[in-house]
Amino acid sequence: xxxPLSARRVLFPTFAFNLEVARAxxxxxxxxxxxxxxxxxxxxxxxxxxxxxxxxHEVATLLAQAISTQxxxxxxRLVAARRWDIYRDPFEDEVHFDGYLRATGxxxxxAQALALGVDNEHEENVLALGEASALARFFVAVPGLxxxxxxxxxxxxxxxxxxxxxxxxxxxxxxxxxxxxxRCPAFLDTVTAPLVLKRILKAPERVSDGSCDISPFRKRWAxxxx
Numbered sequence: 496x497x498x499p500l501s502a503r504r505v506l507f508p509t510f511a512f513n514l515e516v517a518r519a520x521x522x523x524x525x526x527x528x529x530x531x532x533x534x535x536x537x538x539x540x541x542x543x544x545x546x547x548x549x550x551x552h553e554v555a556t557l558l559a560q561a562i563s564t565q566x567x568x569x570x571x572r573l574v575a576a577r578r579w580d581i582y583r584d585p586f587e588d589e590v591h592f593d594g595y596l597r598a599t600g601x602x603x604x605x606a607q608a609l610a611l612g613v614d615n616e617h618e619e620n621v622l623a624l625g626e627a628s629a630l631a632r633f634f635v636a637v638p639g640l641x642x643x644x645x646x647x648x649x650x651x652x653x654x655x656x657x658x659x660x661x662x663x664x665x666x667x668x669x670x671x672x673x674x675x676x677x678r679c680p681a682f683l684d685t686v687t688a689p690l691v692l693k694r695i696l697k698a699p700e701r702v703s704d705g706s707c708d709i710s711p712f713r714k715r716w717a718x719x720x721x
Contacts, residue, residue, distance in 0.1 A: 497718045498680035505610040506681065508557035509570075512536070513603050515554055516573065520580040521643075529581040536574050543567040565615075566606035573602040585646040592649055597622055600629025607681035617677070620670040627667035628685035630659060631692050638705040653699035660695040667692070686717045 498506055519532035539555045542548070544567045549559040562570070576598035579586070586592040604625030605618060613621065633647070634656070640647040649655065667689055674682060690709045694701055701707035709717075 497683050502611055502680035505561045505607055508554060508561045509603065509607050511554045512558050512570065516577055520577065526581050533574050533577060537571055540567045540571045540574065562606055562610050566609045569602040569606045572598045583644050583646070586649055589649065593626065596629040596633060597626040600632065601625035604681055604685070608679050611679050611681055613677060613679055617674060620673045623666045624670040624674060624682065624685055627663040628688040630663045631688040634695055634702045635691060635708045637702050651703060656699040656702050657696055660692045664689060664692050664696065683718060687714050690717060
């Protein structure tokens with residue numbers, strides 16, 4: 496809602512899509528059903544890529560009107576990465592963990608940025624911005640993921656957590672320098688990430704005890720500052 500009205504035709508359906516995909520593994524305990532839900536979205540995205548008539552659905556219909564073929568391909572990577580959410584297996588290694596963040600937060604932001612006129616030359620920076628922002632959200636979600644029986648972190652070592660936060664802050668700052676002149680409304684969704692990451696850097700234990708998120712007031716203030 497902080498974005499201009501003209502941008503909401505892209506942001507609303509893409510965020511709705513992201514919510515549908517993220518909740519798909521959470522609404523059932525049957526892995527096969529969760530897999531089928533994710534495949535349904537992959538098939539819908541394939542229809543967009545191929546220029547076919549997209550299945551009638553309150554989100555899929557609007558999504559097809561909002562994104563490009565390239566954006567649909569990016570979102571397909573997001574859905575594929577979300578298969579990790581179905582099972583309780585931990586991440587295999589650092590590459591798997593970072594790749595999950597880039598394929599979820601990064602791909603969503605890139606699809607939105609494309610639809611809002613950002614050129615391909617900025618892809619790497621947009622993906623980096625989305626990955627850093629996704630790490631902040633992931634750290635906030637850790638207690639909830641643990642409650643579901645998952646092992647979200649490669650290690651609970653505070654030094655590892657602080658190191659990831661520090662790296663993400665550096666990635667975010669570098670990408671933002673390149674992207675800020677574009678003033679893309681999609682980037683507004685990332686503005687609270689540095690605030691969360693800085694809290695974690697100072698006190699990594701916040702990730703485990705669920706206190707690393709910032710207050711609604713600080714979120715609103717960050718959005719106002721843009």
